[in-house]
Amino acid sequence: MTTIDLPLLPLGRGKDLSAERGVECPGDLPAASDPDLVARAAAAKAALGERVFILGHHYQRDEVVEFADVMGDSFKLAKDAAARPEAEFIVFCGVHFMAESADILTGDDQKVILPDLAAGCSMADMARLGQVEDAWDALTDAGVVDLVVPITYMNSSADIKAFCGKHDGAVCTSSNADVALEWAFAQKGPDTKVLFFPDQHLGRNTAVLKLGYSLADCIVWNPLLPNGGNTVDELRAAKVILWKGHCSVHGRFTAEVVDELRATVPDVQILVHPECAHEVVLKADLVGSTEFIINTVEAAPPGSVWAIGTELNLVKRLAAAHPDQKIVFLDKTVCYCSTMNRIDLPHLVWALESLVEGTVVNQIRVDGETERWAKVALQRMLDLPGRSSRD
Numbered sequence: 001m002t003t004i005d006l007p008l009l010p011l012g013r014g015k016d017l018s019a020e021r022g023v024e025c026p027g028d029l030p031a032a033s034d035p036d037l038v039a040r041a042a043a044a045k046a047a048l049g050e051r052v053f054i055l056g057h058h059y060q061r062d063e064v065v066e067f068a069d070v071m072g073d074s075f076k077l078a079k080d081a082a083a084r085p086e087a088e089f090i091v092f093c094g095v096h097f098m099a100e101s102a103d104i105l106t107g108d109d110q111k112v113i114l115p116d117l118a119a120g121c122s123m124a125d126m127a128r129l130g131q132v133e134d135a136w137d138a139l140t141d142a143g144v145v146d147l148v149v150p151i152t153y154m155n156s157s158a159d160i161k162a163f164c165g166k167h168d169g170a171v172c173t174s175s176n177a178d179v180a181l182e183w184a185f186a187q188k189g190p191d192t193k194v195l196f197f198p199d200q201h202l203g204r205n206t207a208v209l210k211l212g213y214s215l216a217d218c219i220v221w222n223p224l225l226p227n228g229g230n231t232v233d234e235l236r237a238a239k240v241i242l243w244k245g246h247c248s249v250h251g252r253f254t255a256e257v258v259d260e261l262r263a264t265v266p267d268v269q270i271l272v273h274p275e276c277a278h279e280v281v282l283k284a285d286l287v288g289s290t291e292f293i294i295n296t297v298e299a300a301p302p303g304s305v306w307a308i309g310t311e312l313n314l315v316k317r318l319a320a321a322h323p324d325q326k327i328v329f330l331d332k333t334v335c336y337c338s339t340m341n342r343i344d345l346p347h348l349v350w351a352l353e354s355l356v357e358g359t360v361v362n363q364i365r366v367d368g369e370t371e372r373w374a375k376v377a378l379q380r381m382l383d384l385p386g387r388s389s390r391d
């Protein structure tokens with residue numbers, strides 16, 4: 001398979017241990033060219049037996065997925081981890097916020113390991129706790145904070161989830177964002193406002209396309225500008241305040257490419273994730289979470305033609321699994337999640353062999369106070385009616 005090996009995020013390395021960007025891994029990694037990597041991973045996993053449980057996100061490389069005990073989206077994987085209390089080590093082949101969620105939902109005696117600490121999420125990193133607290137202060141000064149319910153996407157750091165827990169808010173996934181917003185708007189009367197982090201696209205697509213708000217009801221909060229770049233009157237008038245964050249993968253898809261594919265690929269259906277920009281979602285035939293995309297393709301008849309707007313590893317796997325359908329990628333260029341791709345076979349081998357030797361590497365720990373409040377926000381999501389468990 002095609003892989004990319006970029007010198008990623010050098011500014012984050014060794015600078016800010018709390019950032020989603022993370023830091024460089026310690027220790028000596030096996031060479032990527034080592035012909036024994038597959039055998040070494042298999043041997044280490046076998047040696048650990050039931051003590052280890054390996055989780056693989058849908059966007060991971062094939063070479064890593066091969067060793068996953070279970071595949072899924074971030075929330076499903078965190079729940080899968082919680083359902084394996086006998087596993088001493090949870091090796092999370094995903095990104096940092098996912099490993100945090102697994103640590104929150106697993107027992108105190110279980111250790112969650114992220115094979116490469118540089119596997120962060122650029123979207124999660126776009127909403128930092130200090131920025132969010134500043135925004136809350138500005139909303140207080142504007143006299144509207146008592147009407148605001150904070151909702152954070154699962155794809156956010158644990159301290160942002162905790163912030164939502166503390167401030168009467170909740171977590172949502174891309175499957176239940178509409179239910180979460182409906183819940184939020186019922187919390188503080190008819191003038192309720194929702195502050196949605198960190199993905200402006202999921203927030204806008206949900207508020208406008210699912211709940212019927214207008215684009216004018218939504219404003220964007222730019223954390224780099226005073227009042228998020230808004231006047232006090234705009235803050236008072238807004239129904240939805242969208243944090244200025246986005247996914248670097250799903251943000252790449254464009255309406256122009258949709259038009260081009262419709263013009264050149266007969267019968268193509270456009271299937272995209274709601275993290276895509278509003279103008280792309282408007283032009284799509286179907287919009288839904290990672291699990292929705294997988295289920296849609298699996299249920300489609302032979303001969304179906306798809307252009308899919310989500311992470312490339314998943315699109316390639318879907319194409320390989322369904323040769324009776326035509327599946328193309330909704331972008332002209334390679335578009336992996338570069339941070340997710342930090343988890344490769346050398347890092348997995350290194351993490352597993354370290355565990356076999358008795359050394360726990362790259363453990364992800366969420367402090368007790370953060371965990372307590374993040375659990376409050378997660379529980380509010382679990383208590384929502386209907387769909388609550390998909391990313």
Ligand code: SF4
Binds near residue numbers: 120121250311337
């Ligand atoms: S695909 Fe987007 S949201 Fe998911 S981990 Fe990568 S950058 Fe973050």
